């Protein structure tokens with residue numbers, strides 16, 4: 001479903017009218033969000049002669065930093081008359097990132113159903129797999145031609161937000177969009193960029209696989225602080241630990257999967273995945289969140305305590 005209060009003529013008119021545009025990312029921006037900011041920056045620069053500034057409160061993941069060199073972490077909000085919020089979910093989240101709103105024009109672009117439609121203008125398409133799929137529609141409908149740079153970031157955003165086309169958010173339209181973008185991009189290069197990890201990431205996987213356990217249809221693993229500290233000293237990037245549970249979620253006999261990462265002594269990150277049961281409720285119970293089949297939380301507990309708690313919660317005992 002598309003929720004919007006603008007049409008494509010409005011979008012053109014707005015882009016012509018604004019003077020200085022700030023693009024803002026959600027906290028800990030993912031590839032979809034960062035790629036979307038690049039796409040909008042190209043559009044404004046090439047078709048509306050406006051130089052947009054890209055802003056993220058949090059640092060860009062070092063794995064992708066080289067693609068987003070012009071993202072700044074500090075900015076004078078008073079310099080801008082227009083702010084475009086990319087996947088910023090709610091006015092509350094937005095105002096945490098942009099504290100000085102004043103009389104700025106706010107444009108809200110997203111694809112999450114939880115978006116509260118804040119801003120002077122909003123364009124939220126919850127049927128889209130990625131915010132880059134939303135941008136593709138806007139580009140097409142406003143009659144702007146695709147080019148190699150724009151197609152490259154659009155494709156990377158969509159491919160990354162769909163778990164490399166493996167999630168259920170892939171619609172037939174997603175594939176149609178990609179079939180067009182395919183003509184502009186080096187397909188293998190995009191996958192290499194999304195999948196690329198440090199040497200020590202693979203060393204970390206060997207530790208995680210060595211710790212792999214199974215209890216009924218619960219499959220889990222963990223990384224203890226001492227195991228992790230060593231790898232981080234050697235060169236493992238902390239951001240590489242974000243979705244490591246994905247590496248165990250295709251064990252055939254498993255129905256629920258979790259990893260525990262002890263990031264500080266007795267302080268753990270838990271990531272949950274499931275093939276059907278609702279793991280969001282468990283994450284919410286411990287102060288986290290996510291989706292029904294993919295969620296996570298952080299908690300002050302030891303690895304062994306947490307294993308017991310989670311197996312209990314998941315009905316393994």
Ligand SMILES: [Mn+2]
Nearest residue numbers: 032130131161
């Ligand atoms: Mn997204």
